[in-house]
Amino acid sequence: xxxxxxxxxxxxxxxxxxxxxxxxxxxxxxxxxxxxxxxxxxxxxxxxxxxxxxxxxxxxxxxxxxxxxxxxxxxxxxxxxxxxxxxxxxxxxxxxxxxxxxxxxxxxxxxxxxxxxxxxxxxxxxxxxxxxxxxxxxxxxxxxxxxxxxxxxxxxxxxxxxxxxxxxxxxxxxxxxxxxx
Amino acid sequence: xxxxxxxxxxxxxxxxxxxxxxxxxxxxxxxxxxxxxxxxxxxxxxxxxxxxxxxxxxxxxxxxxxxxxxxxxxxxxxxxxxxxxxxxxxxxxxxxxxxxxxxxxxxxxxxxxxxxxxxxxxxxxxxxxxxxxxxxxxxxxxxxxxxxxxxxxxxxxxxxxxxxxxxxxxxxxxxxxxxxxxxxxxxxxxxxxxxxxxxxxxx
Numbered sequence: 388x389x390x391x392x393x394x395x396x397x398x399x400x401x402x403x404x405x406x407x408x409x410x411x412x413x414x415x416x417x418x419x420x421x422x423x424x425x426x427x428x429x430x431x432x433x434x435x436x437x438x439x440x441x442x443x444x445x446x447x448x449x450x451x452x453x454x455x456x457x458x459x460x461x462x463x464x465x466x467x468x469x470x471x472x473x474x475x476x477x478x479x480x481x482x483x484x485x486x487x488x489x490x491x492x493x494x495x496x497x498x499x500x501x502x503x504x505x506x507x508x509x510x511x512x513x514x515x516x517x518x519x520x521x522x523x524x525x526x527x528x529x530x531x532x533x534x535x536x537x538x539x540x541x542x543x544x545x546x547x548x549x550x551x552x553x554x555x556x557x558x559x560x561x562x563x564x565x566x567x568x
Numbered sequence: 569x570x571x572x573x574x575x576x577x578x579x580x581x582x583x584x585x586x587x588x589x590x591x592x593x594x595x596x597x598x599x600x601x602x603x604x605x606x607x608x609x610x611x612x613x614x615x616x617x618x619x620x621x622x623x624x625x626x627x628x629x630x631x632x633x634x635x636x637x638x639x640x641x642x643x644x645x646x647x648x649x650x651x652x653x654x655x656x657x658x659x660x661x662x663x664x665x666x667x668x669x670x671x672x673x674x675x676x677x678x679x680x681x682x683x684x685x686x687x688x689x690x691x692x693x694x695x696x697x698x699x700x701x702x703x704x705x706x707x708x709x710x711x712x713x714x715x716x717x718x719x720x721x722x723x724x725x726x727x728x729x730x731x732x733x734x735x736x737x738x739x740x741x742x743x744x745x746x747x748x749x750x751x752x753x754x755x756x757x758x759x760x761x762x763x764x765x766x767x768x769x770x771x
Contacts, residue, residue, distance in 0.1 A: 394571070396575040428571065
């Protein structure tokens with residue numbers, strides 16, 4: 388598995404434009420490009436209605452699981468999953484080895500049209516990702532990004548054992564009830 | 569592989585908690601979710617579990633934190649199902665993994681399961697064309713608060729006895745002891761790896 392290539396502005400722009408065009412033509416509600424490992428790469432449409440990070444993780448898991456079932460049934464060709472809902476339907480399309488497209492749309496819309504316009508977006512994004520993998524060489528310079536000092540990234544909330552109030556890190560007494568920490 | 573999006577200045581990393589069944593992987597995520605403070609954004613903890621609360625597919629917790637200045641860093645924490653029968657599912661969850669926390673159960677009678685699970689991790693990484701030697705990982709010796717906990721030295725001998733020893737932590741995840749120390753260490757290892765790789769490629 389070669390893995391997702393380094394993404395630059397032109398790649399993200401291509402994805403954004405492809406998704407935008409897809410939604411405009413198909414009247415779908417929202418569309419996402421997702422790494423099959425779970426992370427969300429690009430999104431478009433009415434996305435504020437949804438917990439898109441979680442949808443991406445679940446969609447990636449669902450797609451991989453269904454693909455694994457298909458393989459166990461001797462099916463080599465696996466390109467999509469369709470769920471017909473009462474209100475919102477979903478279509479998952481394969482883009483390449485690393486990424487997939489998720490389209491959410493009103494159940495009243497024709498899935499045929501969604502597939503058609505989805506495939507246009509798939510082809511365009513796949514071609515851009517192919518160019519990105521061939522580009523090689525370039526990399527994002529994280530060294531200059533100044534990683535934070537050795538301090539902890541994740542800090543734990545401390546609670547008073549007596550009254551359960553939150554206590555500031557390093558405090559010797561609880562500010563609420565005075566219990567010695 | 570971590571996703572570095574230079575256009576949106578985002579870094580997304582995937583950390584997987586691996587280990588034998590009922591070892592405390594889900595509890596680690598629950599404690600992080602309940603007790604983490606001052607992060608930029610904390611998502612919901614999603615559990616795909618059986619009716620008896622055993623992990624069926626994975627648990628998932630997204631957290632956004634300030635780890636690299638100028639970059640939005642999104643951490644995605646996953647657990648795998650520990651039960652032996654769910655091996656295919658574990659392989660799927662390992663896809664795109666950047667860092668691993670191996671959660672071992674400190675109870676004496678669980679030693680064989682710990683070793684078996686560690687071997688299973690190595691095999692499953694190979695099935696994903698990955699190699700444990702190239703992935704940052706830490707080991708957590710959980711359930712230290714139980715009376716039948718094996719000595720840490722013994723567990724180190726069983727699980728952390730390779731050419732390069734990795735950081736290990738004792739914990740009692742149900743009391744949130746050792747949980748944040750473990751998570752912060754794997755985060756540090758991961759960020760160091762990204763920065764070193766970036767420096768090497770730029771050279």
